[in-house]
Amino acid sequence: MSGTFTLINPATAQPIGEVARASVEQVDEAVARAVIAQRAWAGLAPVARADVLRSFARVVEAHVEELAQLEVRNSGHPIGSARWEASHVAQVLNFYAGAPERLSGRQIPVAGGLDVTFHEPYGVVGVIVPWNFPMTIASWGFAPALAAGNAVVLKPAELTPLTAIRLGELALEAGLPEGLFQVVTGSGSVVGQRFVSHPDVRKVVFTGSTSVGTDVAAGCARELKPVTLELGGKSANIVFADADLEKAAASAPGAVFDNAGQDCCARSRILVQRSVYDRFLELLEPAVAAWRVGDPADESTEMGPLISASHRSTVEGFLDGAEVAFRGSAPAADDPLAGGFWLPPTVVRADRGHRLAREEVFGPVVAVLPFDDEPDAIRLANDTIYGLAGSIWTENLGRAVRVARGVKSGVLSVNSHSSVRYSTPFGGMKASGLGRELGPDAAEHFTETKNVFFATDV
Ligand code: TAP
Numbered sequence: 001m002s003g004t005f006t007l008i009n010p011a012t013a014q015p016i017g018e019v020a021r022a023s024v025e026q027v028d029e030a031v032a033r034a035v036i037a038q039r040a041w042a043g044l045a046p047v048a049r050a051d052v053l054r055s056f057a058r059v060v061e062a063h064v065e066e067l068a069q070l071e072v073r074n075s076g077h078p079i080g081s082a083r084w085e086a087s088h089v090a091q092v093l094n095f096y097a098g099a100p101e102r103l104s105g106r107q108i109p110v111a112g113g114l115d116v117t118f119h120e121p122y123g124v125v126g127v128i129v130p131w132n133f134p135m136t137i138a139s140w141g142f143a144p145a146l147a148a149g150n151a152v153v154l155k156p157a158e159l160t161p162l163t164a165i166r167l168g169e170l171a172l173e174a175g176l177p178e179g180l181f182q183v184v185t186g187s188g189s190v191v192g193q194r195f196v197s198h199p200d201v202r203k204v205v206f207t208g209s210t211s212v213g214t215d216v217a218a219g220c221a222r223e224l225k226p227v228t229l230e231l232g233g234k235s236a237n238i239v240f241a242d243a244d245l246e247k248a249a250a251s252a253p254g255a256v257f258d259n260a261g262q263d264c265c266a267r268s269r270i271l272v273q274r275s276v277y278d279r280f281l282e283l284l285e286p287a288v289a290a291w292r293v294g295d296p297a298d299e300s301t302e303m304g305p306l307i308s309a310s311h312r313s314t315v316e317g318f319l320d321g322a323e324v325a326f327r328g329s330a331p332a333a334d335d336p337l338a339g340g341f342w343l344p345p346t347v348v349r350a351d352r353g354h355r356l357a358r359e360e361v362f363g364p365v366v367a368v369l370p371f372d373d374e375p376d377a378i379r380l381a382n383d384t385i386y387g388l389a390g391s392i393w394t395e396n397l398g399r400a401v402r403v404a405r406g407v408k409s410g411v412l413s414v415n416s417h418s419s420v421r422y423s424t425p426f427g428g429m430k431a432s433g434l435g436r437e438l439g440p441d442a443a444e445h446f447t448e449t450k451n452v453f454f455a456t457d458v
Pocket residue numbers: 128129130131132133137155156157158159186187188189191192193196207208209210212213215216229230231232233263264360362388428432433
């Protein structure tokens with residue numbers, strides 16, 4: 001190994017352990033093991049692969065509490081959220097355990113014979129994961145990839161590897177063959193880059209920032225390697241004057257401050273029709289004040305700290321010169337947790353040209369902007385490089401349909417803020433990504449179509 005990396009509990013700023021940094025040679029050894037394991041895995045009967053994945057799902061389900069506690073310590077996620085995340089991993093595995101027996105090819109009518117298609121696995125898939133949702137995002141890659149007959153090498157973010165390491169151990173406990181699913185810890189510039197350049201890693205799934213994702217895509221292009229990219233976002237929460245304003249305001253904090261705003265789908269811009277702008281802010285203020293920020297181990301906590309001191313100063317930098325309307329709470333100076341990387345939820349009145357109105361903050365800061373009418377709302381919602389998620393609040397069905405079609409985002413919801421369900425497709429447009437994860441087709445995205453013609457002429 002090339003040294004170790006010290007992990008920090010973001011709620012206390014105290015060290016919690018050391019994790020090894022793999023070298024390029026160690027990545028190559030892992031890929032070599034994966035190549036061997038994949039051949040055997042792809043050769044199993046579909047039902048046998050399905051059984052092993054169901055067993056993996058059951059083992060994860062039995063370890064939800066342990067995985068959740070690890071995420072609380074390593075990432076500062078509130079315990080309630082962390083339990084949801086661990087259960088979600090089990091559900092994703094369970095959902096894609098159905099895929100090996102459902103990856104049907106086609107029989108295509110042709111002259112002189114029989115033509116059929118097969119969904120062939122790529123071989124070894126490299127999955128690169130960010131620090132904000134370490135378990136869930138990992139599972140969106142590894143579960144469908146394994147179901148489609150691939151082996152997986154997974155690189156967690158250096159800051160948050162603990163749940164991924166444990167999932168690698170649980171996979172073996174559940175009966176996955178050695179080498180089929182390996183977690184390789186280390187830095188992005190070494191381990192992640194080697195996934196991109198290694199000739200035997202035949203597909204890369206990258207979730208992270210748009211700038212690193214662009215480099216990963218360029219590297220994959222050089223190797224003619226397919227890549228799925230899940231990148232940044234600046235999603236709009238659009239509130240029309242005809243909406244249920246009480247409900248829209250009450251739900252807005254959760255839509256942006258969940259995971260301390262470190263969520264690619266965070267509705268970090270609230271666009272409010274001008275005639276109800278002041279009324280909406282009046283309703284939002286008590287909702288933000290009531291948003292519970294504090295000890296992640298406390299069952300009632302809704303928001304924990306930011307991931308690191310340096311990330312907190314990046315987020316604070318966005319507030320320079322900003323017009324803060326009001327703020328929520330954070331542990332006070334005399335609180336035992338005061339040393340953690342806290343930042344209170346912050347609501348800002350922003351001009352359209354301000355960077356808070358256009359750039360991803362990835363922290364608990366929301367910009368509230370007025371708009372005039374429906375075309376103006378769509379124009380403003382689309383006025384960023386991103387296109388990941390968004391919400392539309394209106395009681396007018398026709399308007400909901402028109403705006404949902406007009407906003408260039410991959411995942412929208414009307415009168416709700418839902419973005420992620422394992423059974424529905426997820427992913428971004430524009431600079432938010434390339435390709436889709438989850439949903440009924442994800443396993444197929446980890447295969448290449450092979451067409452075979454059988455002559456029947458005598
Ligand atoms: P990044 O800095 O881009 O890192 C993401 C992952 O890529 C980490 O594992 C990182 O490793 C690795 N990496 C860094 N440099 C690399 C390189 N040159 N080659 C290959 N891999 C490399 O992002 P982050 O700060 O962890 O995450 C925040 C970003 O992710 C935000 O922009 C957020 O919007 C986005 N995100 C998007 C989504 C979806 S689904 N669209 C979901 C979550 C997050 P190390 O960190 O270990 O060096």
